[in-house]
Amino acid sequence: MLSRLKAKVGSVLLPGDEFCLDTTGADTISLAGPSKANKVVCGPGLRRSGDRLLVYKSGLLRHKEPNMFWMDAQHKRYVPAKGETVIGIVTSKSGDVFKVDIGGSEQASLSYLAFEGATKRNRPNVQVGDLLFAQLIVANKDMEAELVCVDSAGRANGMGVFGAGGLLFRVSLGLARRLLAPQSDLRAELEQLFPCEMVVGMNGRLWVKSTGVQRTLVLANLLESCENLTPVQRRQLFGKLAQGAL
């Protein structure tokens, strides 16, 4: 089965496609049996059902060494996942927690103590409507999502309230992931255009700021249009912009 999965890496699969556990094959690994060295890890979009491996999202099959497989798809709706960093909007302050909209089906909660240097006396200055960059520490389907603005060492590490003077807008989750990828062409090309600040949340929210309203708007429009451009088209567009469309 492993070889068949590997053969399909990078190709388009649809919900309902399945891989059967073939016990006669030479390179068989068993999902049910005692764990061996090569265990297959199913990421989002793949699900085990008995001795079958089902695809339940349409998209491309991705693979990461040694045996991690998942489906890469275009999404617009965000489903919170533990450990992801997101951009949230504070909707209310109630007692000692803030309610934050992160684009999921429910609002997430954020304790006022989960900020760098916050104590019972020293409350962080967060207003309703502020933008927050935060990390999800609790995210499962049965419980309310929970955010923090500190890392495990108690440092802010880039998280917290931000967003004066920039523009927030939404893109698809795929584009947000593309921007966050370690070697992102898109980001590298953007960097060469003009100086800007950008915050990318895994929930598809994007915040950009550049010098002046015009440039910020150009940047936002550019990023929105990047959604459906091929790299060549994108490079041409960026090239034109760099040549002095501004």
Add this chain to the structure above:
Amino acid sequence: MKETPLSNCERDFLLKAIQEKKRLDGRQTYDYRKLKIMFGTDFGCCFVELGKTRVMAQVSCELVAPKENRPNEGIMFFNIELSPMASPAFEQGRQSELSVKLNRQLERCLRNSKCIDLESLCVVSGEKVWQIRVDVHMLNHDGNLMDAASITAIASLCHFRRPDVGIQGDEVTVYSPDERDPIPLSIYHMPISVSFAFFQQGTYLLVDPCEREERVMDGLLMIAMNKHREICSIQSSGGIMLLKEQVMRCSKIASVKVSEITKLIMKALENDKTARKAGGKCGFAESMPQERITALKKDETAVEMTDVTERANDIVLNAEVPPQTSQSLLVPLPGMGQVGKDLQNSWGIEEYYQDEEEAFNSDEDKQTMMEVGEKQKVHEDVVEISDSEEDEVVILQPEATDRAHKKTSSSSHLKEPAKSKKRHRK
């Protein structure tokens, strides 16, 4: 599900941008978004896209007893559905404040202005009249639902045909479309609503606000007008004080917009009619541009790029001033009209984007070219065509090419490349 809250940062940015006379989508203050009107296969079914706002309307009719105080008049009513499909903030099956407001406004715009001859809907006085029902469904909410709804409603009413009836003595026969041709409603005029958003207590004004602009606006003024410049209804909400001059200015802008939109609706109706007469396919599916969604990956098309700059410069120098085509209506596909697609915007992002598309998606439908830059591209396309097996344009020498180009550019540069394009596709 609750609506996504608007962050302070968005609000501040929007207001700042409006002060600097900039809008999120690159429009000017008085610009309308791209408007697209399509008709379904059934009579009275219309689908309007205003930017990302999408509205669908379906007209239906029924024989009912008239109201007692008006025995000679047909009945017309409107029903607006705000489904969760349009926006997660809308709830199914509950009359929200917004839907009541929209419904009321639509009634004021279309029924109270007496744009439809209700007396012609009477079959037997005091006994049987036609009841016309207009169902307006919001499919996507990106601001300015009222304008989109009014355009959709009036366009679908214009498109609608009711069955013919015959009366013999006391007997009323309703003929099916096979027996007798259905009859259109008699429409006196077409009221169309135009919305104006006011910011900072009326200091700044925007036409056709999008969703985020609607959320930061202070007040809204909706003017329903017909092309004879008669105001059918006017409503101001948000509690702002407007000056007399502002209302006058708004009504002037509205009259311009209304005449444009009316022209577009007429054009779309006419197109649909010709498409139906020709017996060809019509309806939404036919008017959807193809290869839009799946345009992530495309095969590259060879485009001749050597000495393009010189040639383009040459063309630009020798070309005549392009005719003002911004107001002209253009119909890329049967049963559909659109306006404002290629209007010049303030910083050119859109143009460049479209430019790219043209260079690559060479099989896409050509639209009105506005800019000289776009024109160059078209000429490149012509070059490309001449490379293929077409034998209409034979190019032997570069001079000949240039001459050919000049010829095309002098004789209505808009139509010619588009036509050769079509030929090429065949």
